[in-house]
Amino acid sequence: MTKALRRPLIAGNWKMNLDLQAGRGLVRALRENLSDAAADVAVCPPFTLLAAVAEELKGTPIRVGAQDLFWEKSGAYTGEISAEQLSGVGCSVVLIGHSERRRYFGETNETVARKLESALRANLMPIVCVGETLEEREGQKTYRVLETQLRGALSGLAPTEAGKIVVAYEPVWAIGTGKTATPAQAQDAHLFIRKTLAAVFSPEASLAVRILYGGSVKPDNIDALMAQPDIDGALVGGESLKPVSFLRIIHFQSPAKTN
Numbered sequence: 061m062t063k064a065l066r067r068p069l070i071a072g073n074w075k076m077n078l079d080l081q082a083g084r085g086l087v088r089a090l091r092e093n094l095s096d097a098a099a100d101v102a103v104c105p106p107f108t109l110l111a112a113v114a115e116e117l118k119g120t121p122i123r124v125g126a127q128d129l130f131w132e133k134s135g136a137y138t139g140e141i142s143a144e145q146l147s148g149v150g151c152s153v154v155l156i157g158h159s160e161r162r163r164y165f166g167e168t169n170e171t172v173a174r175k176l177e178s179a180l181r182a183n184l185m186p187i188v189c190v191g192e193t194l195e196e197r198e199g200q201k202t203y204r205v206l207e208t209q210l211r212g213a214l215s216g217l218a219p220t221e222a223g224k225i226v227v228a229y230e231p232v233w234a235i236g237t238g239k240t241a242t243p244a245q246a247q248d249a250h251l252f253i254r255k256t257l258a259a260v261f262s263p264e265a266s267l268a269v270r271i272l273y274g275g276s277v278k279p280d281n282i283d284a285l286m287a288q289p290d291i292d293g294a295l296v297g298g299e300s301l302k303p304v305s306f307l308r309i310i311h312f313q314s315p316a317k318t319n
């Protein structure tokens with residue numbers, strides 16, 4: 061399967077931003093201005109806005125995602141939310157292992173693996189986030205970090221499940237810093253990720269996995285990123301809170317290339 065056969069995916073990660081009114085306003089603007097996008101689109105609001113956003117987006121092609129989940133179905137886990145509860149309010153996507161969760165909330169490759177399994181059990185589309193810090197990149201450890209994160213997260217999955225997952229490459233040094241990886245740097249990491257997926261699953265299965273780039277994606281860099289053969293979409297933070305910017309990113313202008 062070449063890039064042309066992997067439908068692009070543009071997902072917005074709202075992080076801990078927006079109240080109910082602002083969240084509704086943002087998705088209304090998206091809903092009303094989304095023209096025939098060449099990409100699948102998802103928004104990932106905070107938990108408190110999921111039900112309202114899902115209601116606003118009902119009947120539209122825009123999917124609703126959560127930013128995290130817990131692996132048990134229900135029970136005495138104060139403060140946590142399960143995959144089943146997410147799908148019950150209209151969510152069909154979930155971010156797993158975002159670097160901010162790894163950094164501030166003790167997320168590990170083991171917890172990522174358990175969360176991934178629970179997302180698949182509930183038929184949610186997981187977006188598994190991986191990426192190196194600046195120190196790791198400067199220490200020539202990027203590939204090693206990516207491989208450890210991917211193998212840690214994915215080794216419990218059967219090759220037949222590979223097509224159900226999305227991977228997001230988010231170099232930590234590019235998140236919220238305004239410093240984007242160059243298209244060549246991102247392509248290099250994406251190709252390495254695809255080769256690792258080929259080793260974990262199979263070469264064929266690796267070609268079906270969409271690999272998103274995340275880290276200071278903006279209207280003025282999306283086209284060059286999307287022109288890379290192994291970049292299948294974007295996970296967008298700050299710019300996904302601005303309707304005009306996010307719409308421009310969704311409607312990126314790059315010829316689909318084959319590899």
Ligand code: PGA
Nearest residue numbers: 235236275276296297298
């Ligand atoms: P950013 O965030 O686009 O604001 O850099 C990306 C992310 O953390 O998903």
